[in-house]
Amino acid sequence: MKEIERIRQYADALRLTMLKNQPESLIHQAQIDKPGYLEFTRMLLEQEVKQRQKTDLDRRMKMARLPKDHNLESYNFNHSNGISKPQLRELRELIWLNQNYNLILMGPSGTGKTFIASGLIFDAVKAGYKAYFKTMEELISILRLKEMTSSALNAYNRLLKAHLIAIDDIMLFPMKKNEAVAFFNLIDHLHEKCSVIITTNKSPKQWAETLEDEVLATALLDRLLYRCEVLKLDGNSYRMENRKSIFN
Structure with missing residues (x-):
């Protein structure tokens, strides 16, 4: 037992x-399989790398803050909304992400904008x-509080280092002038460094009305659309066509 405890201590020191957590099971399996020294060493390192x-994947998934439904493997192509299977397949290959392309998903509520955006983040x-x-x-x-709280500042700094950001329901509600300027500054900083996915139910021409600033809207669109x-996306709402009832 002293040897096991010493192994734990060394493993803890080396992270x-x-x-550290499973020395008994690893050693027990080695006693059964009787691998050579080289194979046993490789197996230990392989297990550590996989862990x-x-x-790391679990941490990044948690930080991504995805909605409940986000796996595009379950995408229902029987519900026609304007995106084809080849188009979605090409988007999922993420070649556009390496080229710093942006994606705007535009259409009425319930046509799959959020699902596609979150699925691509996933x-x-x-x-x-x-x-x-x-x-x-x-x-x-985040933009409003980043000067006041460390959590908002940390979230903002993570966005500055991101490869891809999805912004859901942009321009759904009017923005204050200072919020619109802060949003533009973020997009300006991310321009050609990070890909952005936008979901919106408003056409770019309507953004100026929401921002109440045509110059700012033009500058914002200039960076996003470059x-x-x-x-x-169009068609009927998937949620309305597949709505649930208490008495079903």
């Missing part, structure tokens, strides 16, 4: 989490990118 990769995180999903309300709150794919 070998798998070996660290899983821990795919990006799995692929190793720093990717985050934010509603416009959450983003405005390298950008605009997908116009």
Whole structure:
């Protein structure tokens, strides 16, 4: 038992989490399989790498703050909304992300904008990118509070280092002048450094009305649309067609 405890201590000092937490099971399995020294060493290192990769993925998934439904493997193509299977497949390959392209998903409520956006964030995180999903309300709150709270400042700094950010329901509600300027400054900083996914039920021409500033709206669109794919989704609301009832 002293040897096991010493192994735990050494593993803890070296931050070998798998070996620290499960030395008995690893040693017991080795006693059964009787691997050579080289194979046993490789197996220990392989287990540690896999554990660290899983821990890192879990952490990044948590930080992405995805909505409940976000796996595009379950996308229902029977519900026609204007995006084809080949188009979605190409988006999921994330080549556009490496090229710093933006994506605007535009259409009425219930046409799959949020699901597609969060699904692409999910795919990006799995692929190793720093990717985050934010509603416009959450983003405005971060911009408003970043000078006052450390949590908002940390969230803002993470966005500055992101590879991909999805902003859901942009321009749904009017913004105050200082909020609109702060939002523009963020987009300006991210321009050609980070890809942005926008979901909106308003056309770019209507953004000026929401911002109440045509010059600012033009400058914002100039940066977002420079390298950008605009997908116009349409059709009936998926939620309304598949709504649940207490008495079903």
